[in-house]
């Protein structure tokens with residue numbers, strides 16, 4: 206096995222045994238990046254110099270016996286909407302092309318404090334709006350399993366980088382599915398923690414009541430490791446909650462005997478690929494063999510999810526993105542004498558079509574006379590969807606669903622049809638509306654050889670249970686040693 210194919214925990218062991226150094230791992234990853242990046246395009250910015258410096262520091266710490274835990278010396282990548290003071294933070298947008306943050310995001314501070322080696326900033330849909338990474342100002346990212354296909358989005362670069370071996374693990378953000386959907390399309394594990402579990406200080410906001418930071422990893426144990434590092438209360442983010450952070454790794458290997466797994470009937474919708482349904486059936490069979498009981502449940506308001514999300518998300522985005530005015534951040538249109546003219550020209554030149562579409566929808570939905578009909582109504586639907594989950598978790602331990610209706614689609618296939626693109630998130634966005642944690646893990650391949658993902662959901666702050674179930678399932682599913690043929 207080559208170095209870039211390893212997981213965090215397998216490298217952790219080899220580092221501990223002194224079989225390898227962080228510098229060697231980091232070099233191997235940059236060699237891999239050199240070999241495949243021109244085809245995949247996972248990154249917007251690479252941080253070669255600082256990465257090598259962190260790797261050397263990690264090795265020196267280890268020599269002195271001062272290692273900082275499982276992430277020390279491990280190369281990771283960051284979605285380019287997490288603020289870093291030593292590299293630009295672009296959000297995949299022209300308007301922030303040269304923006305340098307004066308501070309590091311909390312999660313970045315935490316990764317650095319844990320000794321992680323930060324490799325660079327990954328490509329994404331502009332301001333995280335999209336499901337294919339095609340709306341990035343910096344060009345498309347391709348799916349390592351099939352270069353003619355999208356990697357999913359908006360954290361497409363973070364997912365493709367893990368799948369292609371261009372990092373060991375990465376961070377992404379998930380507002381409606383942006384971690385789980387690309388994870389499913391790239392054959393990796395993606396986890397969105399509970400709203401409030403991870404500090405969002407230094408995460409550039411898209412929709413503040415939905416956004417959450419999480420990880421993309423090669424397996425469940427790595428997911429548990431990263432969550433253990435990034436979770437926890439932060440007084441700089443008033444929406445982060447002071448729940449204690451358990452040792453998530455302790456829950457792995459405990460099994461799910463006697464658990465009840467809910468399978469929502471509403472998730473078998475028109476347009477879903479039979480291969481996606483079969484993946485869920487395979488997972489359900491495996492869970493039964495582990496001693497769990499699979500029970501059909503109902504989440505009756507699921508069908509309103511897309512409509513509610515595409516009011517709430519754009520409404521909050523239109524407000525959050527008002528700050529890009531050509532004065533305080535990034536791009537500024539030249540030669541404008543009137544203030545309003547400066548705003549207009551900067552925003553016209555700086556934002557792409559999808560971002561403008563969201564701003565227009567959001568502004569409309571919030572405008573006087575329409576607020577009650579749209580935003581308020583959508584918020585009421587959201588409450589009903591939340592109650593559906595409360596009821597369901599009164600009966601079951603976890604919920605099992607497909608992650609996406611189909612495997613990765615072709616580049617260009619949906620980019621001119623926003624409604625079809627929006628439907629990519631039909632199974633993932635309910636978790637954001639409710640605030641519960643969700644995770645996608647690989648579950649076989651389509652006939653064409655594209656990875657399929659299945660989704661597990663759990664109750665608020667039940668990441669321990671979510672990881673416990675996912676780990677058991679991962680071990681029970683047949684091991685497939687396929688790798689992207691890059």
Ligand code: GLN
Pocket residue numbers: 333334335336358359378379380381382383384411518630
């Ligand atoms: N694809 C969804 C959207 O475009 C979700 C994006 C996300 O989770 N950031 O809004």
